[in-house]
Amino acid sequence: MNRVIIIAVVLAIVFLSGCIQSDVSSINDMTISINNHLKKGDEYYNQSATNTNKLSLNQALTDANNANTEYTSAQTSAQTALNSAKNANDGIYIDYIQNALFEVQAKLNATSELKTAITLLENNETSSANEHLSLANDFMDKAIQYKKNREEIVKQNPNKFK
Numbered sequence: 326m327n328r329v330i331i332i333a334v335v336l337a338i339v340f341l342s343g344c345i346q347s348d349v350s351s352i353n354d355m356t357i358s359i360n361n362h363l364k365k366g367d368e369y370y371n372q373s374a375t376n377t378n379k380l381s382l383n384q385a386l387t388d389a390n391n392a393n394t395e396y397t398s399a400q401t402s403a404q405t406a407l408n409s410a411k412n413a414n415d416g417i418y419i420d421y422i423q424n425a426l427f428e429v430q431a432k433l434n435a436t437s438e439l440k441t442a443i444t445l446l447e448n449n450e451t452s453s454a455n456e457h458l459s460l461a462n463d464f465m466d467k468a469i470q471y472k473k474n475r476e477e478i479v480k481q482n483p484n485k486f487k
Contacts, residue, residue: 352418355406356486359399359425366395366432370465373439377458382447389440396436400429417485421478428471435464 373388403425410418438461445454479486 351409352406352413352415352422353486355402355409356421356425358402359406359422359429362395362399362402363425363429363432366392366399366436369395370432370436370439373436373443377439377443377446380446382443386440386443389436389443393433393436393440396429396432400426400433403429417478417482421475421486424471424474424478428468428475431464431468431471435461435468438464 369388369392373385373392376382376385376388403422407419407422407426410422438457442454442457442461445451445457
């Protein structure tokens with residue numbers, strides 16, 4: 326009877342360690358996806374801001390919509406990664422991914438403000454548009470802080486991040 330219990334415990338340990346390793350490997354893959362979507366979203370966002378400044382508003386809105394799509398994909402990947410990090414009970418990954426989620430949310434908010442500003446500019450409501458552009462900049466400043474937090478986590482834990 327003791328032998329059966331020992332075998333069951335060993336099998337449970339092996340199974341659980343495989344699940345945890347699988348979660349960690351999955352987290353690494355998802356952090357790559359998160360970062361790729363953030364990078365593409367940033368490129369679209371910056372292009373949208375440039376086109377807004379040039380008053381190429383149709384293109385600015387297209388770029389803002391593309392940025393929103395990329396940031397939403399980053400958010401989806403980050404939420405999945407956070408669930409895996411919680412399953413693995415890994416505080417470092419949890420902290421990293423929570424900062425990624427905060428960064429993504431700030432960028433989504435900035436994009437929303439930029440899109441509102443573009444619409445207002447199309448209607449020649451410059452004063453209101455400038456208020457929304459200022460809010461967009463504020464959200465991007467917050468996003469930069471979350472990105473710095475993530476970079477610091479990576480710097481302090483280089484063995485955990487590829």
